Amino acid sequence: MTPRRPRAATINDVAALAGVSIATASKALNGRGQVRDETRQRVLVAAEELSFQPNALARSLISGQTRTVGLLTSDSVGRFGIPVLLGAEDAFGAGEMSVMLCDARGDSIREQHHLRTLLARRVDGLIVVGESTDPRPSISRNLPLPVVYAYAPSDDPDDVSFVPDDVEGAKMAVQHLITLGRRRIAHVTGPTHYRAAQDRAEGTQAALAEAGLELVAGQPLFGVWSQRWGRQAAEIVLKHEVDAVMCGSDQIAAGFIEAARERGRRIPDDIAVVGYDNWEVLSAETRPPLTTIDMNLERLGRTAAQHLFAAIDGKATPGVHRMPCRLIIRESSLTGTV
Amino acid sequence: MTPRRPRAATINDVAALAGVSIATASKALNGRGQVRDETRQRVLVAAEELSFQPNALARSLISGQTRTVGLLTSDSVGRFGIPVLLGAEDAFGAGEMSVMLCDARGDSIREQHHLRTLLARRVDGLIVVGESTDPRPSISRNLPLPVVYAYAPSDDPDDVSFVPDDVEGAKMAVQHLITLGRRRIAHVTGPTHYRAAQDRAEGTQAALAEAGLELVAGQPLFGVWSQRWGRQAAEIVLKHEVDAVMCGSDQIAAGFIEAARERGRRIPDDIAVVGYDNWEVLSAETRPPLTTIDMNLERLGRTAAQHLFAAIDGKATPGVHRMPCRLIIRESSLTGTV
DNA sequence: TACGTTTCCGAAAACCTTTTCAGTGTGCTT
DNA sequence: AAGCACACTGAAAAGGTTTTCGGAAACGTA
Numbered sequence: 001m002t003p004r005r006p007r008a009a010t011i012n013d014v015a016a017l018a019g020v021s022i023a024t025a026s027k028a029l030n031g032r033g034q035v036r037d038e039t040r041q042r043v044l045v046a047a048e049e050l051s052f053q054p055n056a057l058a059r060s061l062i063s064g065q066t067r068t069v070g071l072l073t074s075d076s077v078g079r080f081g082i083p084v085l086l087g088a089e090d091a092f093g094a095g096e097m098s099v100m101l102c103d104a105r106g107d108s109i110r111e112q113h114h115l116r117t118l119l120a121r122r123v124d125g126l127i128v129v130g131e132s133t134d135p136r137p138s139i140s141r142n143l144p145l146p147v148v149y150a151y152a153p154s155d156d157p158d159d160v161s162f163v164p165d166d167v168e169g170a171k172m173a174v175q176h177l178i179t180l181g182r183r184r185i186a187h188v189t190g191p192t193h194y195r196a197a198q199d200r201a202e203g204t205q206a207a208l209a210e211a212g213l214e215l216v217a218g219q220p221l222f223g224v225w226s227q228r229w230g231r232q233a234a235e236i237v238l239k240h241e242v243d244a245v246m247c248g249s250d251q252i253a254a255g256f257i258e259a260a261r262e263r264g265r266r267i268p269d270d271i272a273v274v275g276y277d278n279w280e281v282l283s284a285e286t287r288p289p290l291t292t293i294d295m296n297l298e299r300l301g302r303t304a305a306q307h308l309f310a311a312i313d314g315k316a317t318p319g320v321h322r323m324p325c326r327l328i329i330r331e332s333s334l335t336g337t338v
Numbered sequence: 339m340t341p342r343r344p345r346a347a348t349i350n351d352v353a354a355l356a357g358v359s360i361a362t363a364s365k366a367l368n369g370r371g372q373v374r375d376e377t378r379q380r381v382l383v384a385a386e387e388l389s390f391q392p393n394a395l396a397r398s399l400i401s402g403q404t405r406t407v408g409l410l411t412s413d414s415v416g417r418f419g420i421p422v423l424l425g426a427e428d429a430f431g432a433g434e435m436s437v438m439l440c441d442a443r444g445d446s447i448r449e450q451h452h453l454r455t456l457l458a459r460r461v462d463g464l465i466v467v468g469e470s471t472d473p474r475p476s477i478s479r480n481l482p483l484p485v486v487y488a489y490a491p492s493d494d495p496d497d498v499s500f501v502p503d504d505v506e507g508a509k510m511a512v513q514h515l516i517t518l519g520r521r522r523i524a525h526v527t528g529p530t531h532y533r534a535a536q537d538r539a540e541g542t543q544a545a546l547a548e549a550g551l552e553l554v555a556g557q558p559l560f561g562v563w564s565q566r567w568g569r570q571a572a573e574i575v576l577k578h579e580v581d582a583v584m585c586g587s588d589q590i591a592a593g594f595i596e597a598a599r600e601r602g603r604r605i606p607d608d609i610a611v612v613g614y615d616n617w618e619v620l621s622a623e624t625r626p627p628l629t630t631i632d633m634n635l636e637r638l639g640r641t642a643a644q645h646l647f648a649a650i651d652g653k654a655t656p657g658v659h660r661m662p663c664r665l666i667i668r669e670s671s672l673t674g675t676v
Numbered sequence: 677t678a679c680g681t682t683t684c685c686g687a688a689a690a691c692c693t694t695t696t697c698a699g700t701g702t703g704c705t706t
Numbered sequence: 707a708a709g710c711a712c713a714c715t716g717a718a719a720a721g722g723t724t725t726t727c728g729g730a731a732a733c734g735t736a
Contacts, residue, residue, distance in 0.1 A: 008460070008482060010722060021686045026724060033725090034684055056458040057404070058722035061395045061691045064345075068459075071439070082420060089441050093448070098455055101409070101439040103427050110431070117436055120394040121406075122346070144346055227623045251619070281589070281619065285565045348692060359716045364694055371695090372714055396692035399721045 009050035017046040029054070060122065068098045069308060070118035072139075074152065075106045075131035079279070080297060084129050084150045087301025095309060097124075115139060125308045128154070129301075133163050134195040146311035150304040151297070153320045160311060161320045162304045164295035166196055169325030170203030173274045173293050174246055176327055178211050180335070182244035182272055185213065187220040188233040188256060189248025197222060200248050200276060216240050223252075230255020238263060242271060244333075250275035250282040250292055257286050257332065272333040288331035295325050347388035355384035367392070398460065406436045407646060408456035410477075412490065413444045413469035417617070418635060422467050422488050425639025433647060435462075453477060463646045466492070467639075471501050472533040484649035488642040489635070491658045498649060499658045500642045502633035504534055507663030508541030511612045511631050512584050514665055516549050518673070520582035520610055523551065525558040526571040526594060527586025535560060538586050538614060554578045561590075568593020576601060580609060582671075588613035588620040588630055595624050595670065610671040626669035633663050 015025035020039060027033035028043035029052075035043075046052075060066045069092060073081050085101075092099050100118060104111035118126065125145055130136050130152020138156035140147040146160075153161030177185055187204045190197040201220040208215055217240055223229035230252035237245060238260065247253035253275030257267055265271050267288060275283055278294035300323050307317055353363035358377060365371035366381035367390075373381075384390075398404045407430060411419050423439075430437050438456060442449035456464065463483055468474050468490020476494035478485040484498075491499035515523055525542045528535040539558040546553060555578055561567035568590035575583060576598065585591035591613030595605055603609050605626060613621055616632035638661045645655055 008457075011724095012722080022723080023686055023688090023725080024684085027685090030724080034682095036684060039684080053454065053458045055399075055460060055722050056455075057395045057399045057460060058691085059724075061393070061399060061693095061722080062724055064691080066395070068438075086441065089439060090443075093441070093452075096455075098459065099439045100406075101427060101437045103424065103431070105428075114431075116391065117394075117434075119346075120391045121436065122393060122395060251623075255623075285589075285593075349694095350692080360693080361695080361716055361718090362714085365715090368694080372712095374714060377714080392694095393692050396721085397694080399692080399723095400694055402721080 008055070009052045011052070011054065013050055014043060014046045014052050017049065018042045064122075066122050066124055067096060068100060068121065068123045069305075070100045070102060070114075070123045070126045071129065072111065072114060072118070072126060073101075073103045073129045073131075074111060074136055075104075078131050080151055080295075081129050081131050083297035084301035084304070087298035087303075088127055088129070088150065088305040089301075090298070091302040091305030091309075095305075111139070119143075119145075125312045127304055127308055128152075132194060132196060133166065133199070146308060146316065148304045148308040148311060150301055157320065158318050160307055160317055162300055162307070163320060163322055164297070164300060165322035165324055166199035166295075167203040167206070168322070169276070169293040169295065170200040170246065171207040172203075172325065172327050173276070173291075174204050174207035175211075176291070176329070176333065177244040177246065177272055177274060178207065178213070180244075180272060180333060183213060184216050184240070184242050185244045185246060186216040186237045186240065186242050187246045187248070188230065188237065188252050189220055189222055190225040190252070192222045194225075197248055204246050216242050220248075225249050225251055227251045227255035227258075230257075231259040234259035234263070238265070244272040245274070247273065247275050250277045250279045250290060253290055253292070253332075254282045254286050257290075261287075268331065268333050268335050272335070274333055278328050283328070283330070286332065291330045291333035292328050293325045294328050296323065299323065346393075347390045349390065349392065351388055352381060352384045352390050355387065356380045402460075404460050404462055405434060406438060406459065406461045407643075408438045408440060408452075408461045408464045409467065410449065410452060410456070410464060411439075411441045411467045411469075412449060412474055413442075416469050418489055418633075419467050419469050421635035422639035422642070425636035425641075426465055426467070426488065426643040427639075428636070429640040429643035429647075433643075449477070457481075457483075463650045465642055465646055466490075470532060470534060471504065471537070484646060484654065486642045486646040486649060488639055495658065496656050498645055498655055500638050500645070501658060501660055502635070502638060503660035503662055504537035504633075505541040505544070506660070507614070507631040507633065508538040508584065509545040510541075510663065510665050511614070511629075512542050512545035513549075514629070514667070514671065515582045515584065515610055515612060516545065516551070518582075518610060518671060521551060522554050522578070522580050523582045523584060524554040524575045524578065524580050525584045525586070526568065526575065526590050527558055527560055528563040528590070530560045532563075535586055542584050554580050558586075563587050563589055565589045565593035565596075568595075569597040572597035572601070576603070582610040583612070585611065585613050588615045588617045588628060591628055591630070591670075592620045592624050595628075599625075606669065606671050606673050610673070612671055616666050621666070621668070624670065629668045629671035630666050631663045632666050634661060637661065 011022050011025050015022040025043050028035045028040040102114035126147040128149045135155040136152045138154040140159050149161040153163050221233050234256045275290045275292035278292045283290040283292045349360050349363050353360040363381050366373045366378040427437050440452035464485040466487045473493040474490045476492040478497050487499040491501050559571050572594045613628045613630035616630045621628040621630045
């Protein structure tokens with residue numbers, strides 16, 4: 001009934017076809033040991049003939065190495081998780097590693113389940129990708145394999161974590177505004193309970209303090225990560241005299257720009273605007289295009305993967321590593337350019 | 339130097355600790371065969387003690403089933419690929435399957451390489467996820483395992499493919515406009531060489547024809563999938579008398595709405611607008627929020643996964659299956675509501 | 677021819693689990 | 707007391723590969 005799928009060829013079949021023992025076949029295929037050239041050729045031809053693929057399971061069973069890593073996403077993979085994940089996948093692909101993707105969807109039961117599965121499959125290591133920069137519970141305690149955390153750091157400082165350096169990122173953005181001669185700067189950002197909002201506010205205020213300036217409105221305007229809040233915040237901010245706004249996200253910036261334009265303010269001539277995240281769909285489509293901070297998440301993912309390799313080789317690098325962001329300059333901050 | 343990671347416990351260790359043979363230990367753990375209750379308990383306790391995890395590699399080697407599937411993304415995973423991928427991952431997770439993620443980044447060399455790796459790892463099946471609805475080359479010819487294509491169909495009709503039904507989706511959108519009393523409808527969409535643009539144009543015109551109407555401007559306005567094109571297209575469209583616009587994507591719709599508002603047209607009072615994709619970041623943030631077509635991609639991914647299960651069980655379902663879209667009604671098409 | 681040296685090849689063990697089948701011991705029946 | 711059925715347990719094989727080590731053949735030298 002069901003078309004019997006042909007069992008894949010084994011090294012036994014290859015050896016038989018080549019008229020040698022499996023030991024010789026193995027050595028010929030792996031270029032190991034003493035095998036006469038003529039014999040090696042015979043084996044190679046036989047393998048080709050049968051389109052032989054060595055069974056990775058059997059191989060791993062012996063070597064104790066699966067050349068596989070688990071990618072555990074705690075929250076459902078989203079806007080920030082994806083680039084990290086892609087960066088990691090990229091690095092692993094280059095290292096001939098395969099990636100097992102597990103999405104716990106924010107459910108710790110499911111996370112435990114996936115963890116058990118990955119352990120049973122004897123993965124060589126684990127990357128845990130979070131959805132915000134808030135610290136998350138460690139899973140590495142007494143885990144018999146190396147773990148690296150990306151984007152969301154582990155709450156255990158002995159673990160290896162990689163996070164974007166939001167404080168420096170925000171600082172860079174504000175320094176950019178100050179360099180351009182802006183002095184009356186406001187800060188509109190997300191909810192106070194987000195670590196990202198806190199960090200970006202801190203960086204913003206640090207940059208202002210260094211320049212001997214104060215925040216317009218006295219303190220950051222905390223709200224939510226939405227365009228709507230950006231529009232609402234514009235109403236508040238525009239009551240003050242302001243020549244620049246540092247926004248905690250591109251969404252907020254997009255909303256702010258839209259509302260400010262409607263109220264007749266020219267961007268960037270009257271007010272320079274900087275966003276955060278470099279979410280292309282927004283930052284490239286606002287009018288004018290948005291100057292913003294790019295967290296370089298793909299690189300963060302790649303770096304995390306590379307450090308996982310190192311950890312697998314026994315060279316762990318504990319601690320929370322903050323990865324630099326970069327400033328993407330577009331027209332929302334550049335007066336007099338087109 | 340490197341802290342020796344303790345070798346994971348084997349069933350041997352468990353058996354020794356419980357004072358039984360490995361055969362008995364195995365039977366006790368799997369609830370198989372005749373084992374005295376007291377003995378079973380001893381084994382269970384020992385396994386717990388050593389936090390024993392049966393080695394999935396050894397298990398798969400015997401059973402010939404890895405309970406693993408490959409998820410091969412041809413183009414770099416993007417906006418459309420992600421939800422499909424998540425849906426598939428979801429379905430597999432429920433079925434206790436693990437997922438190997440491979441991103442070929444649009445490179446067929448890399449795709450071949452990943453394919454070989456997955457074959458070597460003896461995955462039970464494969465899902466190929468594409469980035470557009472254009473047909474892609476089949477990889478399943480003489481492949482010794484079941485393959486299902488999602489979003490981008492295979493060019494071989496004997497393969498199993500799942501794609502969104504864009505023709506019906508567009509038709510649904512236009513019928514919605516007609517039901518609301520709109521009669522002078524334009525269509526602004528993406529590049530002609532996209533299958534998605536073609537299908538949506540076809541559905542649009544079919545719905546109009548059924549109602550005895552004709553497209554304003556005579557034919558669809560093909561352009562690119564961007565907000566900018568939406569704005570440009572508005573200039574063209576507004577030269578005609580128009581009371582509704584069916585857009586080929588939410589991005590185009592967002593651009594159109596913005597430009598139309600600037601020109602003093604009220605949405606939806608003067609012109610009703612419908613988008614496509616239900617890309618929340620846009621469709622929920624335009625003013626007014628956007629009526630749009632949701633392709634239900636997560637469901638598409640889940641369905642593809644379920645059919646892969648079926649194919650693994652020998653019950654393949656060849657052909658290109660078109661999955662229904664759904665209409666998301668928001669305020670950009672609803673006159674007189676708030 | 678006898679012996680040592682190379683060169684090449686193959687048998688077998690190891691990795692870990694599941695399953696089959698044979699064996700042991702217990703309690704019961706006659 | 708012998709025989710039997712039954713409940714339980716363990717030895718061994720299988721799955722595919724790599725590696726180790728011993729053995730065989732070929733060749734050269736004495």
